[in-house]
Amino acid sequence: MTEPHQAGFKSIPIEMQPGTYQWCACGLSKNQPFCDDSHIGTSFEPVEVVITEARKYSWCACKGSSKKPFCDGSHKQLPEFVAYMEMIAVQAAPIQAGNI
Numbered sequence: 001m002t003e004p005h006q007a008g009f010k011s012i013p014i015e016m017q018p019g020t021y022q023w024c025a026c027g028l029s030k031n032q033p034f035c036d037d038s039h040i041g042t043s044f045e046p047v048e049v050v051i052t053e054a055r056k057y058s059w060c061a062c063k064g065s066s067k068k069p070f071c072d073g074s075h076k077q078l079p080e081f082v083a084y085m086e087m088i089a090v091q092a093a094p095i096q097a098g099n100i
């Protein structure tokens with residue numbers, strides 16, 4: 001495994017309290033965005049994050065952010081995200097006689 005697994009295609013917003021956290025860099029954790037030791041046996045290690053201010057943080061789930069561990073919107077460039085947004089747009093389109 002040389003590339004991280006994309007654990008999601010949008011950010012994970014969480015109200016955080018000050019403390020030290022381990023962000024999952026491999027994308028395999030079942031407790032995203034945090035490490036659950038699923039990286040063991042891979043070349044990945046969790047990223048230690050020290051939160052000093054209690055507030056909402058947007059954690060990166062696609063593992064492609066340039067501001068890891070936080071989201072920078074990179075997931076919006078992923079083909080899976082684009083396809084998902086297109087699917088939602090199709091479902092949300094009003095039904096017209098000509099569309100059926």
Ligand code: FES
Pocket residue numbers: 023024025026027028029034035036037038039040044045046047
């Ligand atoms: S489970 Fe992904 S870095 Fe630990």
